[in-house]
Amino acid sequence: MEQTGPYLECHRPVGGNRSTKRDLVVDVFLRQEGHLSADDLVELIKKEDQRISRATVYRTLQWMVDAEIARKVDFGEGRFRFEHSYRHPRHFHLICKSCNQLFEFLSSDIEVLIEEVTAAQRFATSQSVLQIYGTCEACRTGCQPIAGTVTTELVFARDALRIAIATERSGLAFYSRAASITRDKRGRQVFRRLADEEREHLSRLEKRYKEVLAQDPQLEDRPPFLFFKGAADGLFAVGAEELSQGVDAKQAFMIGIKCERGSHRFFKRYGERFEDSEGKQIFLEFAEDEREHLELLIREYRALTRRSPSKRASARRSPRRANA
Amino acid sequence: MEQTGPYLECHRPVGGNRSTKRDLVVDVFLRQEGHLSADDLVELIKKEDQRISRATVYRTLQWMVDAEIARKVDFGEGRFRFEHSYRHPRHFHLICKSCNQLFEFLSSDIEVLIEEVTAAQRFATSQSVLQIYGTCEACRTGCQPIAGTVTTELVFARDALRIAIATERSGLAFYSRAASITRDKRGRQVFRRLADEEREHLSRLEKRYKEVLAQDPQLEDRPPFLFFKGAADGLFAVGAEELSQGVDAKQAFMIGIKCERGSHRFFKRYGERFEDSEGKQIFLEFAEDEREHLELLIREYRALTRRSPSKRASARRSPRRANA
């Protein structure tokens, strides 16, 4: 955290006076990385200004929570902890009861399921808390964990890229295969074109991945933060498997549409969630690519359907295989 | 809760003295349904015995938590609440910030994903807390929720049956279709047999469902408690879709195995989680049925493979369709 000033400015409430003390509290808070208790923060602030009251810290924390600069988290310790939301999206927690270390993660899949459950109950969610208590690997095995705290931001960028790359890879495999299977000429062209685009994206992403890794020698070994099953083993991989069971061009388009839609949603969701950062950029660019593919596929699918209206009948008449 | 005595007896710690006060606290606690704060419990107990100390209640609550009669839950209110675990398995919570009502649910899918995340981090989980805060339907729309508290047990039995029925239905559809598609004679026989069994299970389950519904006129309208995507739209439904894309007998067996394995796991997991109850029984019976099917399918699959060893080649030579 280099510059908290500008961030603070744009969050200052309209009616409020400016105040040196509050600014100090906010500034010290934003410079921290972990999950601080009110007391931790008082300690830290006392180092820079002896004359500060506990009450001010509590009041400022409440103010920050209201301003959405901070989030109040409850780990069941009998007191609250606070984490700032600057460049730090909502996430879930793994909590080691033995060393009290916290591990953060985000699972798109879990979030989607939570949305499904709340939708079924017609419940309007404002916040989801998922905390997993247990023992971390370091405590169980005695091995030391990777030292040094790294901004979530870098890990997020890493995971964003990993997921993007995995998606591109399986997308590439899918479109290559679809191109080789499809007998319809125009369909084949479309799949080829998409495969070429995926190939190009892929090399771009891999270059970027190397750049991100260069920023922290241990980055590659750090535990994953972002979980998304759709990336490697879901979506396109499932799509590719479906292909190998023999489908025609229209079915291939539909599978492609399903896959692109799924990954578009994913990348958009998480791209929007982060403040301006490497990972955000990657995700939003990527979401855009996927959206373009999606539109192309839909357009082509429609064109194809117009050319041979009864999809079901034609599919039955001509099931295709790779070597058909 | 009719009889807490026997349950209490078998949980009494070996070294401990018997004590009227503690028995009273435990008894009152077990008679409640909701999530009580220590204070709520003190109030309730004061009605039956004026001469009881707050400290005793706290101490007994701690004792119950240790004895796993009660679970201490933290809803971030600054105090703990307690729920008894008697006929009441671990679950997740939806919490309405407006009316403070709690809705409980269990999602097999979320639990599986949590396990995947923790496995990736090599984290040994002891407890997962998922709390979703927001506004419930009644508070948003002004409509009154369904009145009357019902034991989770009955809702669990209802959901157990619903899931079992949905699974049987799609299983039946799958096996019927598989039987009509399969050209291999023995394979066809196996699928027919499985379809017949599913049909029989189905009618048994539907009868039971009616019986359960009869126990509470509003039971059918109560919000769902148990979520499992594999039941209706997952597993067999996906399997059936795969079938319609043209597969041979072996592939059909493999799909069947995948489906049976998934639902067997699900039913076993939740069957074991509940204390002796209607729902538990349904689930365990059902898990057993699925296991038998699973074994049959595996046996037949092996037999079939022995008869025509090169699966891939044969699949390629003879892709089948319903009317092939």
Next chain:
DNA sequence: ATAGATGCAAACCCTTTGCACATTA
């Protein structure tokens, strides 16, 4: 001058604990 921020200490709330007394095996 006035609204808002701050410091201090007290109050609050939930929970735990020390200790004398009561109860049970």
Next chain:
DNA sequence: TAATGTGCAAAGGGTTTGCATCTAT
């Protein structure tokens, strides 16, 4: 009698609040 449970009151901790004071507009 020895071990354990109970009541009371006090202490503990985290957090909030009332009020006088201070500080920016």
